[in-house]
Amino acid sequence: MTYAAFFRRLAAAAAEQTLPRFRQAGLVSNKLASGFDPVTEADQEAERAIVALISETYPEHGILGEEHGTKQGDGRHIWVIDPIDGTRAFISGLPVWGTLVGLTENGDAVAGMMSQPFTGELFYATRSGAFYEGPGGNRPLKTRQGTSLGDATLFTTTPAMFKGDKRAVFDRLEGSVRLSRYGVDCYAFAMLAAGSVDLVIEAGLQPYDIVALIPIIEQAGGVITTFDGGSAEGGGDVIAAGSAELHAAALDLIRS
Numbered sequence: 046m047t048y049a050a051f052f053r054r055l056a057a058a059a060a061e062q063t064l065p066r067f068r069q070a071g072l073v074s075n076k077l078a079s080g081f082d083p084v085t086e087a088d089q090e091a092e093r094a095i096v097a098l099i100s101e102t103y104p105e106h107g108i109l110g111e112e113h114g115t116k117q118g119d120g121r122h123i124w125v126i127d128p129i130d131g132t133r134a135f136i137s138g139l140p141v142w143g144t145l146v147g148l149t150e151n152g153d154a155v156a157g158m159m160s161q162p163f164t165g166e167l168f169y170a171t172r173s174g175a176f177y178e179g180p181g182g183n184r185p186l187k188t189r190q191g192t193s194l195g196d197a198t199l200f201t202t203t204p205a206m207f208k209g210d211k212r213a214v215f216d217r218l219e220g221s222v223r224l225s226r227y228g229v230d231c232y233a234f235a236m237l238a239a240g241s242v243d244l245v246i247e248a249g250l251q252p253y254d255i256v257a258l259i260p261i262i263e264q265a266g267g268v269i270t271t272f273d274g275g276s277a278e279g280g281g282d283v284i285a286a287g288s289a290e291l292h293a294a295a296l297d298l299i300r301s
Contacts, residue, residue, distance in 0.1 A: 154257075
């Protein structure tokens with residue numbers, strides 16, 4: 046089975062758990078003793094469905110899930126799962142959350158998907174490229190090229206995620222672009238891969254927040270790293286851009 050076909054199966058299995066619970070009254074739990082980090086039954090059941098399918102299809106592979114932890118495998122292949130990236134959007138009825146599943150080989154993200162079942166969209170990447178399936182027809186994904194920093198559109202989940210000196214960094218970057226928008230979680234990275242957004246900047250990410258999105262962006266022609274220019278597979282403070290030139294300009298501003 047190709048990874049593309051497997052991503053379609055994973056997206057369908059997760060949607061069976063998430064869609065019936067979307068925009069419905071349901072139990073929301075808080076994972077933090079101080080603050081608010083919500084988790085729902087939809088998160089938990091979608092991850093169970095994804096894990097079951099991976100374990101059945103690739104029993105030798107390891108798994109890292111946001112909700113149910115780690116399953117040891119061959120040490121080379123690890124599937125990284127966020128069943129609902131954007132749980133706050135999910136519980137607010139906004140269709141900008143997504144199911145993220147990525148595959149790493151020896152620590153490098155090599156394939157990934159972002160599924161938004163309410164809008165019927167699937168964004169995914171394998172070594173052969175990045176692709177979109179959904180309304181308007183299926184097509185390859187391609188980032189927008191040739192955009193200067195001053196003409197760029199920038200997304201982040203919320204400026205509040207940037208604490209201390211990092212907030213000054215974000216404000217400087219936001220003040221340098223033409224347009225900034227907030228609040229769409231993983232969907233912003235998908236829009237970058239699709240050529241509608243030029244920059245996405247996030248702070249304090251976990252691996253399951255970003256691994257699935259790395260190959261989608263890179264295979265579509267974009268660049269994604271940490272603020273210091275390193276690999277983004279481990280999460281942390283992350284910046285993605287539609288082109289190498291724009292990424293370099295944004296990093297220069299961040300470091301200045």
